[in-house]
Amino acid sequence: MAYENELAIAQKAVIAAAQLCETVRRDMVPEAMEKQDKSPVTVADYGSQAIICKALSEAFPNDPVVGEEDAAELKQPEMRDRLQQVTQFVEGVIGTVMPEDVTRWIDHGNGAAAKRFWTLDPIDGTKGFLRGDQYAIALALIEDGDLKVGILGCPALDLGQGTTGLLFTAVRGEGTYMQPIAGGEAQQVKVVQPGDSARLRFVESVEASHGNQSEQEAVAKAVGITQASVRMDSQAKYGAVAAGEAALYLRLPSPKYPDYREKIWDHAAGAIVVEEAGGKVTDMYGKPLDFYSAAKMNDNRGVVVSNGIIHTDVMSALQTG
Ligand code: AMP
Ligand code: MG
DSSP states (O other), X not given: OTTHHHHHHHHHHHHHHHHHHHHHHHHSOOOOEEOXXXXXXXXXXXXXXXXXXXXXXXXXXXXXXXXXXXXXXXXXXXXXXXXXHHHHHXXXXXXXXXXXXXXXXHHHTBOOOOSEXXXXXXXXXXXXXHHXXXXXXXXEEEETTEXXXXXXXXXXXXXXXXXXXXXXXEETTSOEEEEETTSOOOEEEOOOOTTOGGXXXXXXXXXXXXXXXXXXXXXXXXXXXXXXXXXXXXXXXXXXXXXXXXXXXXXXXXXXXXXXXXXXXXXXXXXXXXXXXXXXXXXXXXXXXXXXXXXXXXXXXXXXXXXXXXXXXXXXXXXXX
């Protein structure tokens, strides 16, 4: 199997990070600190990035990691207690470490896109994480601009099969697998098949400002989706499409933030997980998402994720809508 070592190491790291995140949610009421761009970050975001970057830097020292977080603020003297907290949670999962190790691992995620690199969202959907809802740990390997490996940990996801906490993994050309994050058998998953009208549902963000909910509803209606949307935080939405629980995920630009550009770590792992399950991922104009050039997808607008079959209909609805 291709990328066997990459998958094994990345999967183990994501599971360890998920354990840290769930411990934070159980042991403390996670508080949000505010980053300079006003987006929230918690001790779990930092701890998750530290654990995953440690594993990647040891196994693949030459691969840059483009991660969402950096340790600049955490290294400030007034943040000493916070760093101590992050260090304790990391120790709870991987054993004794020093605070300096933790900040060094986090900053390993400050890499830039290259011929081969990883992209990481240590907690995607931090707002969902804080609310007690969905969030995801999303890690992907990109080579020559193409997604090669994706690991999507969704510690709070329950798709009605009696398991809470699901891990999706995909390797280019080899399908998508889903397994309980707590351990158990992996099963191959497929997107919604033609004629399965019961699962012709669509998913979108809980946060109204991360999309355009009225436009999303109109497009879904135009392609024959009559059920109300299922709202879910994070790339867990990609998991729902990959597992055939929804046929469409729409993320159209918010009229409030017309200049917002999507980030690669918010989509890379989810995109390969859906593609390898038979689905399609483009921007709202049908352009492939650019995972290669930079952390911000400057030349893409919005994201459309589907089971493939309805993708052209969605594009037509968007053009005429
Ligand atoms: P979701 O949980 O799907 O709503 O997505 C969470 C992600 O939305 C965060 O990781 C942010 O990077 C991203 N985000 C923040 N602001 C916006 C925006 N105006 N439009 C789209 N995505 C955004
Ligand atoms: Mg995110």
